[in-house]
Amino acid sequence: MKIPQETITYEYFRASGPGGQNVNKVSTAVRLRFDVASANLSHAVQTRLENLAGNKMTKEGVLIIESSQYRTQNRNQAEAYARLESMLKRAEKPPKKRRKTRPTKASVKRRVDSKKHRGNVKKLRGKVSLDD
Numbered sequence: 001m002k003i004p005q006e007t008i009t010y011e012y013f014r015a016s017g018p019g020g021q022n023v024n025k026v027s028t029a030v031r032l033r034f035d036v037a038s039a040n041l042s043h044a045v046q047t048r049l050e051n052l053a054g055n056k057m058t059k060e061g062v063l064i065i066e067s068s069q070y071r072t073q074n075r076n077q078a079e080a081y082a083r084l085e086s087m088l089k090r091a092e093k094p095p096k097k098r099r100k101t102r103p104t105k106a107s108v109k110r111r112v113d114s115k116k117h118r119g120n121v122k123k124l125r126g127k128v129s130l131d132d
Helices: 021-026 043-056 073-091 105-125
Strands: 009-014 029-035 061-065
Touching: 009 073, 029 073, 043 061, 043 073, 061 073
Parallel strands: none
Antiparallel strands: 009 029, 029 061
16 A cells, blocks of 8 residues: 555654764654545544554544654654554454354363363362261
């Protein structure tokens, strides 16, 4: 899927963490904002994307992805864009329909037998009488 560039805006800010003096001087971290409403996505894809994004999606329908993993602005921008692409690919795939299945007779029998065995083990834990 081709992502329209007019729906994406980048914001650059200073990253925290290791990096020495570079961290204090250069804004290498990237905040990518993707406007879902103006991206011409189908309603189903839009809904799945909202579910995938969770709290990364604002009430206005803007998806925010931050990247500060790398020490250069370009690599962080590329990484944020790649994460957006992968999220959109996952949202495009409809979930598989669940087929109802039943346990086999053998598995039901095994389950019941193990429950009976466990019950017998617990029965043996009772108080010991002097008659024995």
